[in-house]
Amino acid sequence: MAEPMLELTGITRVYNKGRPGEVSVLRGVDLRVAPGELVALVAPSGAGKSTLLHIAGLLDRPDAGRVCIDGRDTGALRDGARTRMRREQVGFVYQFHHLLPEFSALENIVLPQLANGVGQAEAARRAEDLLGRVGLSARAGHRPAALSGGEQQRVAFCRALANGPGLLLADEPTGNLDPDTAETVFDVMVAMARDTGLAGLVATHNPDLAARMDRVLRLEAGQLVAA
């Protein structure tokens, strides 16, 4: 396998450790995702998908184990470097789009780039390019409330890809959409990921959509097994 974009080794996570309600959610998760590889993550509700995605995306820390992104061991990074790595290398998409309601589709894709030091003109060019690739050029000036659910999620993908990350993490990205729209949005996501050589870890309850990924893994009793 090529040098993995994401490598998790022996990840464990316990909530409420040593207190009442202690729950051991991840019990030694190992995973390697290569650049350009898309992995589906399936699991029943409460199995720990969000916990795993948050740890992989540097939003949470494991109790034990190692998270490497693009060959770098993130455990050794100070907070500032960790935040920078997350902003530059990780794109997140959630079940609900979390777009900023008072900004247009275009502005929602521009803002994370400005936060990363990209100039306004360059950020707008990139946002327009991304919107074109998901078929939403004509909607660039619309606020989220004026977009359909599927359009909102396509904008959310563009925002996730705005800073050219190497890793896409998606938590039920089409879970809130009707089946036909979910399929269309999923196809757009897969095409964009393939285009850009992204590594992707995508949690989904939908077996048909999971089957479009290169591999399907199941989170079971705190460990990943082939589905």
Ligand SMILES: Nc1ncnc2c1ncn2[C@@H]1O[C@H](COP(=O)(O)OP(=O)(O)OP(=O)(O)O)[C@@H](O)[C@H]1O
């Ligand atoms: N901050 C927390 N404190 C205590 N327990 C937590 C915390 N976050 C999550 N849990 C528990 O850990 C388990 C895994 O939660 P997680 O959100 O990762 O599951 P999930 O597979 O993403 O579920 P869903 O599909 O319902 O979102 C659940 O039993 C949950 O109640």
